[in-house]
Amino acid sequence: MNDYAVLWDWLSFGVRWLHVVTAIAWIGSSFYFIALDLGLVKRPGLPEGVSGEEWQVHGGGFYHIQKYMVAPASMPEHLTWFKWESYSTWLSGFALLAIVYYAGADLYLVDRNVLDVSAPVGILISLASIGLGWILYDLLCKSPLGKNDTALMLVLYGILVAMAWGYTQLFTGRAAFLHLGAFTATIMTANVFLIIIPNQKIVVADLKAGRKPEPKLGLQAKQRSLHNNYLTLPVVFLMLSNHYPLAFATQFNWVIASIIFIIGVLIRHYFNTVHARKGNPHWTWGLAGVLFILIMWLSTVPKVLTGEEKLSxxxxxxxxxxxxxxxxxxxxxxxxxxxxxxxxxxxxxxxxxxxxxxxxxxxxxxxxxxxxxxxxxxxxxxxxxxxxxxxxxxxxxxxxxxxx
Structure with a gap:
């Protein structure tokens, strides 16, 4: 029996399971706090510094939640930090990327009819693109453009479209979608690891020392959190796409990936609006449905095949x-x-x-x-x-x- 192949397949399955579990934890906590934050209500008689509160019922009990916009008068001895959900998701995802796409680069990563490079070169391109993605994103957020949320998000969307096309010119269709997801997920986790959590720790340290925290720290963290909110659903689609060749293996796969980002934004806009009690924009579901039908149609367009299949x-x-x-x-x-x-x-x-x-x-x-x-x-x-x-x-x- 070829024990190596069997053990490696089980390793892939185990790490994939871990990745799904950690992703559920991260997305679940993220979506919960977004809904909670948007649903907070300002009522008379709230303690000083409290910007809103909400009563919730779950699991046979009632929860009374209050949010201090800066901090309470005295810091509690213990704070629960929501960070390891994000870190574990990225680490397990990168491990899975290495197990499936790096160890199996000749099969899953490199398509020599697309780009004739060796497996090691393909892996280096993969690592470089993921790392450079975060650097470019972070520089844009910290540039003058970062002060205009709408303009920034439009530019970022343009970058994602360019990357969707670019990855299809580098890797197999399956790897292209996976890398677009990894590119985006790396930005999301780096937001947590390098911006959101460090900024919160600075605020806590300033408060404990009796200093007034800089407002820009909170604004910066809020902007990155907003981006993570809208990027989550497209990343989930891209990570699931490797099971569906109609998505990744058709001629207009990069267009499909680009449209998925719009669908994800529409769906998140609906839930964010509802949680904020600002109405029920049902039109978002209608438009998302039309766009999904569009990508179904795009997947049926015949692919123009070029080149001959070569043996490794x-x-x-x-x-x-x-x-x-x-x-x-x-x-x-x-x-x-x-x-x-x-x-x-x-x-x-x-x-x-x-x-x-x-x-x-x-x-x-x-x-x-x-x-x-x-x-x-x-x-x-x-x-x-x-x-x-x-x-x-x-x-x-x-x-x-x-x-x-």
């Missing part, structure tokens, strides 16, 4: 195996009705996850997935709709393990 050095090993002709016949007969440039299975219009197994190169490049999904497990074909036999599964296992 690893792929050549699998093709050279004496078992390959029999494995190829099995894959073509059991898998390629869905996993092909033009799927023949009813209801399948594009190869799932953009995995195409109708050529020698495609079979060789996806050898590991075939081994895990159809050899070591019965995950594929789904419900064994094509009737793959146990002998054929054993042949796939033998082919992969001997070639490795």
């Amino acid at each position: 050095a690893a792929g050549e090993v699998f093709v050279a195996s004496t078992h390959f002709p029999a494995v190829r016949d099995t894959v073509l007969g059991r898998c390629s009705m869905c996993h092909a440039a033009e799927p023949g299975y009813d209801g399948i219009h594009i190869a799932p996850k953009n995995v195409k197994l109708d050529t020698d190169a495609g079979i060789a490049e996806h050898a590991r997935e075939i081994y895990l999904q159809a050899g070591r497990s019965h995950a594929m074909p789904p419900g064994n709709v094509s009737g793959i036999t146990e002998d054929e599964r054993r042949l796939i296992v033998t082919w992969f393990e001997e070639a490795r």
Whole structure:
């Protein structure tokens, strides 16, 4: 048994699970405090310094919450800081990026028909783009442009559109969407780690020392928090997109990604308005629906394919195996009705996850997935709709393990 492939797949699953759990914690606490802050009510008789309060009921009890705009007269001994949810989400996400896209760069990250670079170069491009994204964003926020929230957000949206296009010129479609999400999520976490939490700590230290905190610290943190609020939903979409090739593997994938940011802003605008008790802008859902139909249509536009599929050095090993002709016949007969440039299975219009197994190169490049999904497990074909036999599964296992 190829223990390495199995263990690595379980490691990927475990880290993915951790990433989802931490993301739930971060997004949940973030959305809760946004709703709480917008729903605070100013009532007569509130203690000095309290800007608003709210009563809530949950879990069989009642909660009375008050917000001090600067700080209470005396600081409490213990403060709960909401920061590790953000840090853990980014750290687990980067670990997953390394496990899936860096360790498997030849398969998932680099597409030599898009950009002919080696795996190490592709990884360096990935790291540089994510890091430079934060630097550019931070400089813009601290520039004179940062004083105009609307103008700043328009410029930032333009950068996101440019990055959506740029990533599709560098990586596979799947990796392009994932990197756009990582690019944005890094900005969000860096906002927490480098701006919001440090500014809050300075304010707390000033208050304890009897100094008056600088107002700009709070304003800066509030602006970054606002950006995080509106970027959350598009990031979630981009992180889920690797399961849906109609999103990442079509000709206008970068346009789809760009529109998703607008849809996310519309949905957050609706909830922010409702929580602030400023009305019910139902039009946002209508417009979001129209835009979603638009991206569905964009995903059906045929992709213009150029270039020939090339075998990597690893792929050549699998093709050279004496078992390959029999494995190829099995894959073509059991898998390629869905996993092909033009799927023949009813209801399948594009190869799932953009995995195409109708050529020698495609079979060789996806050898590991075939081994895990159809050899070591019965995950594929789904419900064994094509009737793959146990002998054929054993042949796939033998082919992969001997070639490795």
